[in-house]
Amino acid sequence: MDLFSVSWAALRAVVAALPDKDFERPSGCGGWLVRDLVCHLIIDAQDVLITLVTPADAEPTVDAVAYWQIEDQPPTGQDPLDALTVRLAAAYGEPRLLRFHLDDVGGAAGRAAALADPVALVSTRGEVLTAGEYLTAYVLEWTLHHLDLLAHLPDVPEPPAEGLARSRGMLERIAGVAFPASFTDKDALLVGTGRREPTGAETAELGGAATRLPVYLG
Incomplete structure (x- = not known):
């Protein structure tokens, strides 16, 4: 749960520091600009x-x-x-309004996560899991979207190292593959989720595991 807070705080800090012009750049999410991705993060925080x-x-x-x-x-x-996310993002009109809403709702989500009982059972998407497991799942969400934000913004700080490592471990379990040690955590996540070829x-190093990749998470 601490890692949820660390990953989420790092992602929100990146958005808060983005110049207005960067909101119109492409993101690593297919069909979305950075502004659309930020709008999605607001919806994530509400979830x-x-x-x-x-x-x-x-x-x-x-x-x-x-x-996943x-x-x-x-x-x-x-x-x-x-x-719909694209239309909602456009409706904000100005990046400052997206920043404000993410800071407002995102801050509330962060506080709620810090106060949550990790063994409490919660329900989402028709499934039941503990709050701790749910928040752990979101470490992968925050880390991947942090990478999406910096896809065309090379000067943006990368996700926390511990979030990258935990996310790599989760992706390996989801995909049923073990990435070679030569893969950085970032590259394992990008290649493993189809964010880059x-x-x-790398294909040679993956061997037979390459046939099980990428996995598209929803």
Whole structure:
């Protein structure tokens, strides 16, 4: 749960420091500008708040790894919900309003996570899991979207090292592969989720595992 807070705080700090012009640059999410991704982060923060106050009285059905669904295709931004995010982002009009809303709702989500009982059962997406497992799943979400933010912004600080390492471990369990030690955590996440193509040397190192990659998470 501490890692959730560290990863989330780092991501929000990056958004807070972005110049206005960077909101119009492409992000690492297919079909989305940086402003669209920031709008998605606001929706994510709302989901965290909703989930943490949605108790469940059944046994857990998933953990932080099984929480993730594997999609058949990478996101393109054309899905109805993705397209709605683009329209919502445009409706803000000014980057400062996106920053303000993320700081407001995102700060509340961070405080709620810090106060949550890690063993409390919560419900989301038709599944039941502990609050601790749910927040751990979001370490992967924050880390991947942090990488998406800096995809075309080389001067943006990278995600915390501990978040990258934890996310790599979760992705390996989701995909059922072990990335070679020569892969950095960042490269494992980018290649493993289809955010960039592996080089020929990387494909050779992956061997048979290359056939199980990438995995598109939803």
